[in-house]
Amino acid sequence: MDIILKQDVKNLGEKDEVVKVKAGYGRNFLIPQGYGILATESARKVLAENLKQAQFKQDKIRKDADEVAARLEGVKLTIGAKAGESGKIFGAVNTIQVADALKNQGFDVDRRRITFNEDPKFVGEYTATLNLHKEVKVQVPFEVVAE
Incomplete structure (x- = not known):
């Protein structure tokens, strides 16, 4: 089962990372606790778009820091x-x-x-x-x- 992590989970992965976990761990712990969501095709597209926008913002912040x-x-x-x-x-x-x-x-x-x-x-x-x-x-x- 693939899960997209919504926050860092110790010994598993970091936020916005797609991880493969056992079905019970994902269904019974990660998803109910709000640590992750099921990695469906639409969720992966949303994740890709969010990462693209975050990268754009980070590039702008980096450019501003270089100018200063x-x-x-x-x-x-x-x-x-x-x-x-x-x-x-x-x-x-x-x-x-x-x-x-x-x-x-x-x-x-x-x-x-x-x-x-x-x-x-x-x-x-x-x-x-x-x-x-x-x-x-x-x-x-x-x-x-x-x-």
Whole structure:
């Protein structure tokens, strides 16, 4: 019996995958629990169309991420923070401050997509990694200066 999975099932398959299972497992567990539907000819056509549309959307998102990555090349940020005489910052620079600095430069990047190679706790130069897409990552240098 062929089943189209509606969500990921551990040790069986991932969402939108057609899997071959025993008839009892499909009829008595997967279909009633909402994990899958019977893979009829019409369901396979609907699945193919949905996958085609999803691929188109993913290509558009990837293209947009590539454009933003190209615009981010050469951008250098300056972030002000209160620091002591030794150059140690009171607290640390976080992703919200980097996202705000990017917004001031005209880039709208979600703060949850920003990571640091090392935590900026001193005045100096650092690098932030922006995860624009699962395949598109951009390194953006930024400088922490004392206010």
